[in-house]
Amino acid sequence: MDEAERIGTEAARLLGMSPQRVKPLAGGDLSPVLAMDLPSGERVIAKGGPSPETEAEMLRTLAEAGARVPKVLAVSRICLVMEALPQSGGLRGAGWLELGESLLRQHRAPGAPDDTPYGWPVDYAFGPVPIPNAGQATWTEFWAEARLRPSLPELPAPLARRVERLAAQIDEHLPPRPFPSLLHGDLWAGNVLGEQGHLSGLIDPACYYGDAEVDLAMLHLFGAPGREFAVGYGALPPGWEARRAIYQLWPALVHLRLFGAGYHGMVAGLLDRIGV
Known part of the structure; x- marks a missing residue:
């Protein structure tokens, strides 16, 4: 099982459901990043990284400080699952x-x-x-x-x-x-x-x-x-x-x-x- 498969499997376990579709995203130079479409129609993002639990805490701290960041949905030492923010290009x-x-x-x-x-x-x-x-x-x-x-x-x-x-x-x-x-x-x-x-x-x-x-x-x-x-x-x-x-x-x-x-x-x- 490669790292992307491992992350996808762990994300499904954390969420308690199997995604209908999994798509690797560009930009994951240092660790795979996956977009996962759930049976509910919701899209979430799953990623690994050096320490998913540390990144989750960083996201929570940023949110408390008023920053716009994805909500943490689930996390383990293997995988961070978070909401997929809307994206359609850069800022103007x-x-x-x-x-x-x-x-x-x-x-x-x-x-x-x-x-x-x-x-x-x-x-x-x-x-x-x-x-x-x-x-x-x-x-x-x-x-x-x-x-x-x-x-x-x-x-x-x-x-x-x-x-x-x-x-x-x-x-x-x-x-x-x-x-x-x-x-x-x-x-x-x-x-x-x-x-x-x-x-x-x-x-x-x-x-x-x-x-x-x-x-x-x-x-x-x-x-x-x-x-x-x-x-x-x-x-x-x-x-x-x-x-x-x-x-x-x-x-x-x-x-x-x-x-x-x-x-x-x-x-x-x-x-x-x-x-x-």
Whole structure:
């Protein structure tokens, strides 16, 4: 039984019914994602991943913070089953405004622990790439120890030296104690669903608490949101332009580790912008 079959079988067990139709969905690069049509006529989504139970908790936490995310229907250590959000293309005009307003509410919601507010209760992963999330008392310590230094053994020596230099100097670049916002953690356009141009919801979180600008940096890494997004989200603190390259470096490092040398140029270019 391959992984997709295993996920489909487990989803049927969790739901207590056999689907009438199962269709693999595009975009499941790191784990199969299945659309399942139930006898009731409802469509649900079933997926595996590094930890379905952790993803379910992330979705619930995001929902509590006001984010539009799929409802968790069932979960086990093998499989997460959730509602299928409507999707018919990307965001337009008002949809980008809705995303900005929704993300601002999410980022302002309280919820981080008081003693070590930056991080998440458990580690996670992007496929084979671990995501350390151990809580830290300062944001700068978290970014250096959980987002920069773990990649050093996987990098070519010249890039590793530059990333280590940035980690050692991180106090000069990032605020030590920004408001600990609830982050989606993987907010690129493919994880933002639209229905007739409006915001349908966010999928595939990799949550933790940290500087809200992390989500914005990711959203701008592989494209640009519509200008209405900035209207909905509002102005950023001074110096955000310099911080953006540092926050974009983390997903660039992940892509390099996942997909190889084709991302060396992106990592080197971001380090050039940072000046290390």
